[in-house]
Amino acid sequence: xxxxxxxxxxxxxxxxxxxxxxxxxxxxxxxxxxxxxxxxxxxxxxxxxxxxxxxxxxxxxxxxxxxxxxxxxxxxxxxxxxxxxxxxxxxxxxxxxxxxxxxxxxxxxxxxxxxxxxxxxxxxxxxxxxxxxxxxxxxxxxxxxxxxxxxxxxxxxxxxxxxxxxxxxxxxxxxxxxxxxxxxxxxxxxxxxxxxxxxxxxxxxxxxxxxxxxxxxxxxxxxxxxxxxxxxxxxxxxxxxxxxxxxxxxxxxxxxxxxxxxxxxxxxxxxxxxxxxxxxxxxxxxxxxxxxxxxxxxxxxxxxxxxxxxxxxxxxxxxxxxxxxxxxxxxxxxxxxxxxxxxxxxxxxxxxxxxxxxxxxxxxxxxxxxxxxxxxxxxxxxxxxxxxxxxxxxxxxxxxxxxxxxxxxxxxxxxxxxxxxxxxxxxxxxxxxxxxxxxxxxxxxxxxxxxxxxxxxxxxxxxxxxxxxxxxxxxxxxxxxxxxxxxxxxxxxxxxxxxxxxxxxxxxxxxxxxxxxxxxxxxxxxxxxxxxxxxxxxxxxxxxxxxxxxxxxxxxxxxxxxxxxxxxxxxxxxxxxxxxxxxxxxxxxxxxxxxxxxxxxxxxxxxxxxxxxxxxxxxxxxxxxxxxxxxxxxxxxxxxxxxxxxxxxxxxxxxxxxxxxxxxxxxxxxxxxxxxxxxxx
Numbered sequence: 001x002x003x004x005x006x007x008x009x010x011x012x013x014x015x016x017x018x019x020x021x022x023x024x025x026x027x028x029x030x031x032x033x034x035x036x037x038x039x040x041x042x043x044x045x046x047x048x049x050x051x052x053x054x055x056x057x058x059x060x061x062x063x064x065x066x067x068x069x070x071x072x073x074x075x076x077x078x079x080x081x082x083x084x085x086x087x088x089x090x091x092x093x094x095x096x097x098x099x100x101x102x103x104x105x106x107x108x109x110x111x112x113x114x115x116x117x118x119x120x121x122x123x124x125x126x127x128x129x130x131x132x133x134x135x136x137x138x139x140x141x142x143x144x145x146x147x148x149x150x151x152x153x154x155x156x157x158x159x160x161x162x163x164x165x166x167x168x169x170x171x172x173x174x175x176x177x178x179x180x181x182x183x184x185x186x187x188x189x190x191x192x193x194x195x196x197x198x199x200x201x202x203x204x205x206x207x208x209x210x211x212x213x214x215x216x217x218x219x220x221x222x223x224x225x226x227x228x229x230x231x232x233x234x235x236x237x238x239x240x241x242x243x244x245x246x247x248x249x250x251x252x253x254x255x256x257x258x259x260x261x262x263x264x265x266x267x268x269x270x271x272x273x274x275x276x277x278x279x280x281x282x283x284x285x286x287x288x289x290x291x292x293x294x295x296x297x298x299x300x301x302x303x304x305x306x307x308x309x310x311x312x313x314x315x316x317x318x319x320x321x322x323x324x325x326x327x328x329x330x331x332x333x334x335x336x337x338x339x340x341x342x343x344x345x346x347x348x349x350x351x352x353x354x355x356x357x358x359x360x361x362x363x364x365x366x367x368x369x370x371x372x373x374x375x376x377x378x379x380x381x382x383x384x385x386x387x388x389x390x391x392x393x394x395x396x397x398x399x400x401x402x403x404x405x406x407x408x409x410x411x412x413x414x415x416x417x418x419x420x421x422x423x424x425x426x427x428x429x430x431x432x433x434x435x436x437x438x439x440x441x442x443x444x445x446x447x448x449x450x451x452x453x454x455x456x457x458x459x460x461x462x463x464x465x466x467x468x469x470x471x472x473x474x475x476x477x478x479x480x481x482x483x484x485x486x487x488x489x490x491x492x493x494x495x496x497x498x499x500x501x502x503x504x505x506x507x508x509x510x511x512x513x514x515x516x517x518x519x520x521x522x523x524x525x526x527x528x529x530x531x532x533x534x535x536x537x538x539x540x541x542x543x544x545x546x547x548x549x550x551x552x553x554x555x556x557x558x559x560x561x562x563x564x565x566x567x568x569x570x571x572x573x574x575x576x577x578x579x580x581x582x583x584x585x586x587x588x589x590x591x592x593x594x595x596x597x598x599x600x601x602x603x604x605x606x607x608x609x610x611x612x613x614x615x616x617x618x619x620x621x622x623x624x625x626x627x628x629x630x631x632x633x634x635x636x637x638x639x640x641x642x643x644x645x646x647x648x649x650x651x652x653x654x655x656x657x658x659x660x661x662x663x664x665x666x667x668x669x670x671x672x673x674x675x676x677x678x679x680x681x
Contacts, residue, residue, distance in 0.1 A: 346365075
């Protein structure tokens with residue numbers, strides 16, 4: 001995969017952004033709008049004078065298609081202006097402004113969400129409710145095959161989410177909603193958006209995207225594309241070698257739609273090439289470092305039959321097939337290749353009404369074959385089969401809401417040349433909300449969740465160069481069990497919205513990668529790698545998180561809002577000691593202003609020093625990142641458009657990510673700016 005020269009890339013970016021202008025003008029006409037999560041249409045506000053806040057957005061990852069403010073379980077939705085300001089090359093960086101969520105970080109091209117100190121196979125990454133089916137859980141240097149720039153909204157489910165998504169969501173789930181299979185008609189026209197942003201300074205490069213939706217009252221079509229190219233970024237200590245990104249992604253989708261529901265198909269491809277900044281190569285000799293080239297093809301069929309046996313109740317189904325491959329190159333020489341073929345399907349049926357019991361029952365099944373080929377293939381070829389059934393129910397008793405749920409799974413992992421392991425994880429949930437008055441709401445959650453070990457935890461045995469370690473699995477691992485209790489308090493009034501949550505999560509047989517203190521030597525290079533062993537121990541996670549938005553003023557100078565947030569998590573073994581690579585505590589604030597077509601924001605996030613470290617792990621210094629955003633919005637007859645500029649790390653801080661295996665070798669970007677244009681029609 002070769003990057004285009006910079007002038008050609010810039011020309012391609014400009015053409016991609018401007019391509020849809022004529023279509024916007026030609027298709028502009030009055031027509032009923034399909035329900036959309038583009039919050040420029042869906043935003044609401046309790047007072048017309050305040051800066052808009054997102055309310056009433058449907059959380060598609062909930063069984064009953066609830067809005068975020070009605071759920072008893074902690075859920076955040078990024079959409080609209082806030083999503084635009086936070087979009088990044090990786091999913092983890094995009095959602096890192098959510099309290100309780102950080103990014104694993106393996107350079108700018110790789111970042112998986114870390115939810116309340118948990119990541120990897122404990123956090124499900126979903127696209128439209130189905131698993132992304134990549135190999136990002138196998139190693140921290142593997143990127144999730146999802147594109148944040150195409151998201152209509154991103155839903156973050158914090159805490160055990162195994163009821164709907166299986167044992168891989170014991171720590172939470174992040175669902176990217178991209179609308180590639182339209183669910184409603186767009187009567188008599190087209191809609192869409194496009195964006196081009198350029199990276200300033202010595203880094204150079206750009207990200208460009210375009211999306212268009214159209215059709216009639218009987219069918220709907222969708223197309224999207226993303227192109228991203230970024231050179232090595234700068235740090236306060238100079239260029240971070242081998243931190244480049246080159247991404248191409250696109251999809252086509254279509255549906256038959258009507259009052260009865262919809263049924264549709266989509267096909268997408270995601271291609272990504274990025275460097276491993278932990279292995280930059282010999283720069284003096286002009287030697288290229290380790291880099292990865294990924295390709296994923298995904299095909300999906302999705303549908304719903306609405307009001308099938310009563311008003312508001314029906315069936316939803318989704319089936320997907322994924323073919324994934326990536327190759328790790330050492331210089332220009334192909335090294336280890338990772339392949340995965342996966343199939344997944346789920347079926348859900350809803351019943352009841354708001355005056356009595358409401359609920360949903362469903363089934364989910366998946367099968368996958370994972371293989372690593374090459375001298376660094378530290379995990380054998382493994383086939384995994386999983387089936388699960390689940391049910392959730394809800395009833396309101398005046399101001400009290402009660403939620404119940406249960407799920408049972410069967411998971412079987414079969415390594416080539418080895419003995420298969422089978423597990424039967426069980427999940428149970430009891431949750432409720434009590435509306436104390438018009439402003440206050442108290443929520444409580446009690447969850448029991450179990451997780452089956454995954455292939456790298458069970459069967460790995462070999463050098464893992466990406467994490468600079470020799471990893472040893474344990475085929476005798478037992479399933480992991482979590483018992484969590486959480487209390488939440490929400491407050492909403494004319495001038496302030498706030499929420500806070502406290503949780504205590506007690507794990508039995510928690511699976512983690514521990515340093516043994518021994519080393520393994522690579523004979524060819526006489527290079528010592530620490531030996532890390534997958535092991536189990538009883539553990540406790542406890543934490544606190546919250547945020548508040550205060551509407552400071554509405555006057556001739558504009559609308560002023562102040563958002564503050566914070567989170568902290570502590571994770572220890574019950575026999576003594578700390579778990580490794582746990583996210584440090586944070587405090588942040590952002591001042592926002594809006595007047596006419598102008599918007600601006602200035603924020604700072606303090607990430608504290610992490611010195612509660614595991615065995616053979618080193619502390620990480622704290623840092624404060626200051627960022628700023630400015631946007632000018634324009635409305636025309638057929639479309640609207642925005643000019644924007646974003647700046648990050650304005651004080652040029654030295655920042656290292658404690659959750660990253662590369663924290664001692666890789667700094668976060670220094671002071672940087674980007675600017676561009678967005679078009680909506």
